[in-house]
Amino acid sequence: MTPPFAIQAQAGPARFARIQTAHGPVETPAFMPVGTAGTVKAVPQDILEDLGAQIILGNTYHLYLRPGHELVRKLGGLHKFMSWERALLTDSGGFQVFSLSELRKVSEEGVSFRSHLDGTSHLFTPERSMEIQIALGADIAMAFDECTEHPAERERARASMEMTLRWARRSKEYFEAHKHEAPWGNREIGRSGDRENGKPDPALAAEWGPSGQARPETPALYGIVQGGMYADLRRESAERTVELDFPGYAIGGLSVGESRAKTQEMIAATLEVLPKDKPRYVMGVGYPEEIVQYAAMGVDMMDCVLPTRAARHGLLFTSEGRINIKNARYAQDQSPADPTCACRVCTRYTRAYLRHLYVSAEPLAAVLNTIHNLAFYLDTMRAVRHAITLGDLSGMLSGSVSLA
């Protein structure tokens, strides 16, 4: 199988590339907004398109519980259900093994969960996770893994890693046998996926020509590296995951409470082992300066709830640093959230108004804050890609997006 991925430009470890999916291209390094329950919270799909999002996440566990993957399949798959015609990546439910720790029990077979919605019991296995992700119609599915908690003793991290490897094998076996069942029939591939992005950078647009690669007919399954905070376990996990031969690899189990230096060390150790001609995805990161840094290290994909969740909590990311829009000091501030941002929020509304909306608990506060934060993240990654094509990322690392 030819990986739907081609290196088009390279500047040091950072790569500008394109992942071809059945629902359009994904330029990398990419930041992927998280849309857990079939929605990137507070942002309509057409605005996500205008912001330039080429791929968003969905979540296996949440969509399985509600509305149910069979219903989604019946309605034509998640793309059609939520009217999102660009690429979609689904998380396997592995993170919920970690985050819902009080409601689950892990065994060799899989994980039994108690629904956080109604308390009912459910068993997630690698096979089940694949079945659900295929039913949802993801372009990129993730292997069912165990996101190891932190801190974890070495033996615990090893055992968890071994389990994830066994689950990865089972995930792949089931996935390969059933991937053709994705509900992609009668799709109008890429109608909106080929649409012009919101604010394409002219210099970059030249690089974004047709890839010439055929669009995949089936979804892709990525493996996930674990290994706790032990560099040698990370390397071993990566090597053995690569042996299973996936079209892309994720680094999971990071940003779970460890120091940023440790996160970076784990990423660096893992990247050394992962093949350079396939997408490498660090799951669940990060702050703007972090995603720039990781992209510079050679990471191709990242996702994080931070821009969306923080926005709902009043935290805005700007070129001048983070601002908490609920602070009293913005009550009469007539400037935009970020004076250098060209997003639809910053070109239209003042900090004073955004603060008022937040303080008043108006739903529009979440909408506008989230749109801005996503614009900031997506613009940042667009700038990273541009810088890579120019062969120099140093400017971005030394401050232009670094935050106080």
Added chain:
RNA sequence: GCACAGGUGACCGAGUGGUUAAUGGUAGCAGACUGUAAAUCUGCCGCUCUUCGGAGCUACGGAGGUUCGAAUCCUCCCCUGUGCA
């Protein structure tokens, strides 16, 4: 004018003799948030100092009083609401 009911910290509202600077909410101020159980959570929230352990002062309409001790009991006064004149 009479009869009931009631006056608690910015607001609402507990508390009817003793760890009460005073339960809870709200408002306010600040912080956290990293493959989303998150429009959530945490801290502060009378004043003044503090070596951050604490110390002092002022407080439950007002003034007296009872008591070792009162927001809580008694007396008078002021004010508010409702009803009757």
